[in-house]
Amino acid sequence: MSQHILKNTIEDLELVRSKSPLVHNITNYVVMNNTANALLAIGASPIMAHAIEEVEEMVTICSATVINIGTLSEPWIQSMEKAAKKAVSLGKPLVLDPVGAGASNIRNAAIRRILDAGNPTIVRGNASEILSTLSSSGKTKGVDATDSSESAVETGKSLSKVTGGVVVISGATDFILKGTDMAQISNGDALMTKVTGLGCTASALCGAFAAVQKDQFRAATSAMAVMGIAGEMAKSKTASPGSFQVAFLDALYELNADTIKQKLNAK
Template sequence: MQQLLWPLVQAVRTQSPLVHNITNLVVMNNTANALLAVGASPIMAHAHAEVAQLQTICQALVLNIGTLDEYWVEAMLQAAAAANALGRPWVLDPVGAGATAYRDDVLRQLLALRPTIIRGNASEILALARHHTTATKGVDSTAASTEAVTAARQLSAQWGSVVCVSGETDIVVDGTRRADIANGSPLLTRVTGMGCSASAVLGALAAVAPPFEAAVAGVALFSLSGELAATGAAGPGSLQVRLLDTLHSLTEAEFTAHLRLRVW
């Protein structure tokens, strides 16, 4: 599969898909800049009067529940329904799944609209699949990605979604396939919004490729870029700058040489 991924990264750069994000207040700037760096175009909007119409001009939708309120939830539901009606792919980032009953109720409503791709950490995926075998620590995971493979497969089977579990090794599953991407850096966990930015990048790839291939390419691009950016970074601050630069300038030779991918 590896030889199929770089052309998808290039497709984002050449096609510059428009990606609509209803995301959390903490990460809007990070998310928009990550999309611009990979070659996509971001829209950040949540007004009820326009979210459905926006789907007619956007190629993908990303929903991130990090900072919920009732108004934004209704905007997400309207946008996802409109994306489905138009056949547009959409990504769900279930930030903090399992932390509160309200958050879980919102996620039940969004899952019923069958997201194209779900991307979260292991604790979030376990909670989303209602495998209450681990505790949620805010937006951080208390479980390894390998512990959530069964839950990810359950979600994929139930909702028809491709499911990505982030961790030391990122894992992507659909009904029959599994891909493990062993790139990344622990320093990424010291910067807020890295997972949210990764979800947005998945949206850009979903705009140009089938869901499983898009998810693998997006995870590979972001994790590998994070790994390379962390090399020589003085700390979290310089990592952010280096990550954007790497997402923008990554070459095929670097991608091929450094990607650690296993497809089952």
């Protein structure tokens, strides 16, 4: 499958850059600046808007919506529900990043409410978040709470059945799952865990690729490939997290077919 992913990633990146899709984000305060900059760097056009009065309009004018519950509160959850419902009703890509799933009751409730409002075409989180998202969906029980990659893959497949969409489990290897399909991206660098919000950036890039590539499994795979490759490019510039954050944005802007060919580690 690797040659497939290589070709698709290069094509999809070209699509993002040529179409410059509007991507609507209802995301957390911590990462808004970086997320917007990452979307600009990859070639998309970010809109950050959360007011309940305008989220339906924003979903309508944008090509994808990304919902991230990092710093949620009740008014924001209501906007997220409304946006999710609208995106699904319009058949537009909807990405959910269940940040901190499992850490509090309101997070679990928010995830359930958002899933009830509209099934995301892509859910992206780490193993623990994907596990808690499945639990929160209310459509499973007795989930085994181990967070190993293997169990996470089974959990991800179960969540994919619940949503009918793609599930991405981020980690040293990223697993992209839908139904019986699975892709794996083994790019990236451990230093990425020392910069806040790169998971959120991954979800936003999923939104950018989902906006231009109808095949959401392929879109998510391309997005995760680009994330990991940019991480490696940044690591080649610096070994410390402050300058890594800067170099990562530069890398998103600079990466091209050649760097993807050199670095992609997928199957």
